[in-house]
Amino acid sequence: xxxxxxxxxxxxxxxxxxxxxxxxxxxxxxxxxxxxxxxxxxxxxxxxxxxxxxxxxxxxxxxxxxxxxxxxxxxxxxxxxxxxxxxxxxxxxxxxxxxxxxxxxxxxxxxxxxxxxxxxxxxxxxxxxxxxxxxxxxxxxxxxxxxxxxxxxxxxxxxxxxxxxxxxxxxxxxxxxxxxxxxxxxxxxxxxxxxxxxxxxxxxxxxxxxxxxxxxxxxxxxxxxxxxxxxxxxxxxxxxxxxxxxxxxxxxxxxxxxxxxxxxxxxxxxxxxxxxxxxxxxxxxxxxxxxxxxxxxxxxxxxxxxxxxxxxxxxxxxxxxxxxxxxxxxxxxxxxxxxxxxxxxxxxxxxxxxxxxxxxxxxxxxxxxxxxxxxxxxxxxxxxxxxxxxxxxxxxxxxxxxxxxxxxxxxxxxxxxxxxxxxxxxxxxxxxxxxxxxxxxxxxxxxxxxxxxxxxxxxxxxxxxxxxxxxxxxxxxxxxxxxxxxxxxxxxxxxxxxxxxxxxxxxxxxxxxxxxxxxxxxxxxxxxxxxxxxxxxxxxxxxxxxxxxxxxxxxxxxxxxxxxxxxxxxxx
Amino acid sequence: xxxxxxxxxxxxxxxxxxxxxxxxxxxxxxxxxxxxxxxxxxxxxxxxxxxxxxxxxxxxxxxxxxxxxxxxxxxxxxxxxxxxxxxxxxxxxxxxxxxxxxxxxxxxxxxxxxxxxxxxxxxxxxxxxxxxxxxxxxxxxxxxxxxxxxxxxxxxxxxxxxxxxxxxxxxxxxxxxxxxxxxxxxxxxxxxxxxxxxxxxxxxxxxxxxxxxxxxxxxxxxxxxxxxxxxxxxxxxxxxxxxxxxxxxxxxxxxxxxxxxxxxxxxxxxxxxxxxxxxxxxxxxxxxxxxxxxxxxxxxxxxxxxxxxxxxxxxxxxx
Numbered sequence: 001x002x003x004x005x006x007x008x009x010x011x012x013x014x015x016x017x018x019x020x021x022x023x024x025x026x027x028x029x030x031x032x033x034x035x036x037x038x039x040x041x042x043x044x045x046x047x048x049x050x051x052x053x054x055x056x057x058x059x060x061x062x063x064x065x066x067x068x069x070x071x072x073x074x075x076x077x078x079x080x081x082x083x084x085x086x087x088x089x090x091x092x093x094x095x096x097x098x099x100x101x102x103x104x105x106x107x108x109x110x111x112x113x114x115x116x117x118x119x120x121x122x123x124x125x126x127x128x129x130x131x132x133x134x135x136x137x138x139x140x141x142x143x144x145x146x147x148x149x150x151x152x153x154x155x156x157x158x159x160x161x162x163x164x165x166x167x168x169x170x171x172x173x174x175x176x177x178x179x180x181x182x183x184x185x186x187x188x189x190x191x192x193x194x195x196x197x198x199x200x201x202x203x204x205x206x207x208x209x210x211x212x213x214x215x216x217x218x219x220x221x222x223x224x225x226x227x228x229x230x231x232x233x234x235x236x237x238x239x240x241x242x243x244x245x246x247x248x249x250x251x252x253x254x255x256x257x258x259x260x261x262x263x264x265x266x267x268x269x270x271x272x273x274x275x276x277x278x279x280x281x282x283x284x285x286x287x288x289x290x291x292x293x294x295x296x297x298x299x300x301x302x303x304x305x306x307x308x309x310x311x312x313x314x315x316x317x318x319x320x321x322x323x324x325x326x327x328x329x330x331x332x333x334x335x336x337x338x339x340x341x342x343x344x345x346x347x348x349x350x351x352x353x354x355x356x357x358x359x360x361x362x363x364x365x366x367x368x369x370x371x372x373x374x375x376x377x378x379x380x381x382x383x384x385x386x387x388x389x390x391x392x393x394x395x396x397x398x399x400x401x402x403x404x405x406x407x408x409x410x411x412x413x414x415x416x417x418x419x420x421x422x423x424x425x426x427x428x429x430x431x432x433x434x435x436x437x438x439x440x441x442x443x444x445x446x447x448x449x450x451x452x453x454x455x456x457x458x459x460x461x462x463x464x465x466x467x468x469x470x471x472x473x474x475x476x477x478x479x480x481x482x483x484x485x486x487x488x489x490x491x492x493x494x495x496x497x498x499x500x501x502x503x504x505x506x507x508x509x510x511x512x513x514x515x516x517x518x519x520x521x522x523x524x525x526x527x528x529x530x531x532x533x534x535x536x537x538x539x540x541x542x543x544x545x546x547x548x549x550x551x552x553x554x555x556x557x558x559x560x561x562x563x564x565x566x567x568x569x570x571x572x
Numbered sequence: 573x574x575x576x577x578x579x580x581x582x583x584x585x586x587x588x589x590x591x592x593x594x595x596x597x598x599x600x601x602x603x604x605x606x607x608x609x610x611x612x613x614x615x616x617x618x619x620x621x622x623x624x625x626x627x628x629x630x631x632x633x634x635x636x637x638x639x640x641x642x643x644x645x646x647x648x649x650x651x652x653x654x655x656x657x658x659x660x661x662x663x664x665x666x667x668x669x670x671x672x673x674x675x676x677x678x679x680x681x682x683x684x685x686x687x688x689x690x691x692x693x694x695x696x697x698x699x700x701x702x703x704x705x706x707x708x709x710x711x712x713x714x715x716x717x718x719x720x721x722x723x724x725x726x727x728x729x730x731x732x733x734x735x736x737x738x739x740x741x742x743x744x745x746x747x748x749x750x751x752x753x754x755x756x757x758x759x760x761x762x763x764x765x766x767x768x769x770x771x772x773x774x775x776x777x778x779x780x781x782x783x784x785x786x787x788x789x790x791x792x793x794x795x796x797x798x799x800x801x802x803x804x805x806x807x808x809x810x811x812x813x814x815x816x817x818x819x820x821x822x823x824x825x826x827x828x829x830x831x832x833x834x835x836x837x838x839x840x841x842x843x844x845x846x847x848x849x850x851x852x853x854x855x856x857x858x859x860x861x862x863x864x865x866x867x868x869x870x871x872x873x874x875x876x877x878x879x880x881x882x883x884x885x886x887x888x889x890x891x
Binding site (some may be wrong): 507512553 | 771772775782784785813814817837839840847854
């Protein structure tokens, strides 16, 4: 093989790497390796001067391969690929050695860490020798979008896309749009009417010719890949069923949440005491304008209990985020409808973190809501009140504010049920190939930096299907997802990574071992040729099929056996 | 050809004798061989002593068909001797090629093997404590037997091999093919695996292959199989997908699963690892306990996956 000209760049990352690894020593050792013509250490390789140093060497020393020993490639691989490209080198002639996350950050013995950094760098040098030039590819972008779920997130996303003159399929399972917001009376903290928020937007959806609304419909199947999906949508219930095939380029999943079933918590007697109701039952009363007990009388004592099914080891460990402010909203609405009633609010911690929420909390106290604080794990107990009481039920609370165990009267108890992922969220996840976390919520690509994308290109998530959130955040996410899609549509075509798996048909024996394994459904079997092949645009280069192929007929570009064995040899 | 007959040796290392029987199974052809060639050494059928071989000139033999693995010092000594005396050295059969069934012993130490074979075995005389020794002094003088190695080697681990004929045993037609090629001078490039395909057994197997999802594994006698359908899909542990073809799909065509005797595909380093990954890939469950239950239906995964290839596998640090 022809001699390579390799440059090795060891980053100090300020003191992040340098405090544990002798970067200069790593560079000196790398300098001795075959093919290495320059090895330097520097403060910040990712900085402009750092990148320029690499580019200068590429030009002056005629480098044809580059190793950067620095942070995780997830952090800066693209940065350095860009630097190579800028100097006229194929970007895939880069290899990174992770001497930060996998070395300096996790070790305490500087000598051992330095020798490990040197070994990782040596492995990268051995590997980069076998790197092949790869070219990026492009596929066309279909401008239509499938929005699954017609709640506030779905409606918002659809309007945003249609407003930019792009076609949208808005699919809703129920016979009306609006989702969970349509079940709500006023909204916290400004007490605007949910109906007003929705009605105007639903009307705009109806009027917009770019949006095709499919009610009583469910998406059956989504096939294809980013920019080029086909969705099968089934409309209608038993008997009259119609099927729509939609060519789409993107998917936004806005399937929302389902309320926690209060009957699962036995100590509250939901389903047993007729006047213990859930927040959604209470919304129904508010929307009808009549707050009454089952006997039709207005309650004298209203008690609102927080965290039903939330923040509990037994049910859901997470906070459902919207219930605290919704509870305060109930206090306001109850007080305004029944000025003579006593309103008790039983909480664990008052989460009032949103804009305007702390003010709202203060105003709730001003209208004489009586707050009691109970401890996590010591839930209030509801029992029937005897004939000597002027109320129907008594709630025993171990109140943390007064430090006393008290019985408070109640004619109507409102249980603030938390949000949970929908029962059939798993089905949706499998259909569009996204993941769920331990609580069933869909997982975003990055919790901070990429909150609406998923690991499947072209599939986005917005609203409460990702995690409990309020209308404000759902709308923000829906618009963010729409903006991401409009960005892709504006470019007209989609860049597909040059790293993907390919089947060597000369070696494939058509055993079909790989067919079901691909998590991205990127492998097709050709019945006539009796060979499998990878749809490269769908492939994420995870390597599953490569490892499984009994014939060694599948090669992952940029992760060839030769490259990996060379790398292993380097660390040994 | 007329002036000088072909000079041939056949030898067995650690082997069962099946490869030699395969040579005899060429029937009348063996008589043609005998007519066209001098068989200089063939312990199973022809009288010949090591001293006779030692007395030969180097490269005096045209071809040696070496079957069996290298288990002891005698196997290695004769392999090296025949290599020196032969123009062409053929690793004949799976044991010489990959280590074969004897290679499964590499799961155990020499001490464990001795213990099992000579000290703790139901077929031994009760109380036996006799272990074979390399050297034994007795009235007649000092007796010497070959040294039992700590592990089994492939032929290619001890001598340079020119050609490989895979199979446990190779089909008699393969024997004819190799000898005919030597006689007619139509040998493939050195290093070739003779008579093997570049693709897996599945490529030649006529059974219908669909998507593989297995909820229970069976040994062949535990299930009435569908003779049209891929055996692996029926839960029968068939190694066809991880094995080079060229055998004529004899086992699956006889309703028996491929055992893997032709060895790994040309691009593959470790056939057993591929087999394990194939089996684990098709388990039809995502529930850890159920997966354990399904995999418990595979009684001896080492025996299945590395039936023939343990000495040459990555597990043995062979590359």
